[in-house]
Amino acid sequence: MTRRDESVSNEAYYTVLGVREDRTREVRTVAHFPTESTTNWKDVFQDLKEKEVTVVDLLVCDGSPGIENTLADTFPQADLQLCTVHLKRNIVNKVKPWDKKQVMVKLKQIFAPDQWKITPEKAFETFKQFIQRWQKSYPPLKRYQHKRYRFYFTYYKYEKEIKGMIYTTN
Template sequence: SREEVSIWLKRKLDSHYLVFYIDATFVHTRREKSVSKEGYYTILGIKEDGSREVLSIVNHPTEGALLWQQELESLKERGVQSVGLVVSDGLTSIENAIARSFVNAQHQLCVVHLKRNILAVFPRTKRLEIGKELLEIFAIETKNITVVEAFENLCKFVEKYKKSYPSLKSFSNQRNIAYFTYLNYPISIQRMIYSTNWIERLNRDYKRVLKMRGAMPSSESVLFLMGSVAIEKEYKSYVYPVSVFREIEELKRIIEKEEV
């Protein structure tokens, strides 16, 4: 029922999470006689046992860093005290919002989003070649390169092509070092934290259910349907610890070291 979903979305949460994945998806929503695309924010957490949990689903007409900070603060009101890592897209100032809410959290920007944005700069005829270069820059499951070295390689890539493609210059911005945070973590979990893929899969599940409904729903209906999907996930698949997080103690030590 709607009441059960509403209660579930306001439930008390654990005090510590290993990872937050945050992302917004946009859904055509009816308000009175008008329909517009509105943002629905989801926060997916990795618990200390390696299982997943949808922590929050909320509606805002737009997406912005201050709105994300508001939602992160609301998690603290529900019992969350700390998080080790936050994975997000490259929304402007999102790193500031995360730092204000969870001072000791590490931040990983989504590599998949960045690759798409870089490839879009180049003509189709060059994308295969550029894609191979990006695979080398954003190496996964390796300890052979440091965060700083990997970022320097990205800057070299920008330097190489910026004369022909001036819009690449923004990709060497200092904030983009956060695209390489995953290199600080155990090899076994790097693939799981270098992008927002997990939460994007959840967004696709939301939209599949919403599409089956047909008519443009109200924001209340969207939240009910999304909440129902999240609850089903929690009981059917998210309850099982992710095997790749078996090195959880090592991850916890990294987090604790950063917090000292």
């Protein structure tokens, strides 16, 4: 939210943090745009390159459509982790009140970062099975089986010490 004079508007602010080898963080850039879009992300990535950022290993962000293509075009070696909290909220918001608790419990199990021996592929398969079970009652959930949703499970390929730090933007 941005307040100007006597009005408030929703606008996009991108805060890009870099993580050093010693795991300390530094703010690399803060960018402001009227809306969120992949075009804006491309501008942010180009700005980072101009600031001599040569390597991005991992981008953790919300599920902005097309972000995976923009990242691949700019930093092709980078992994993408989409925010699991945003995804879980979106799913639960499509479920009737009497099913919310059961759905949320299962989502917490699927996305629990303390599962040390699960691969991103296996976690995504488990998620798709969950979606198949619930899409019978809630057909809009079918879209979550799309291969794009595999980017919500990238954190499972990282060491256990950082999984809890990278599975969400929160």
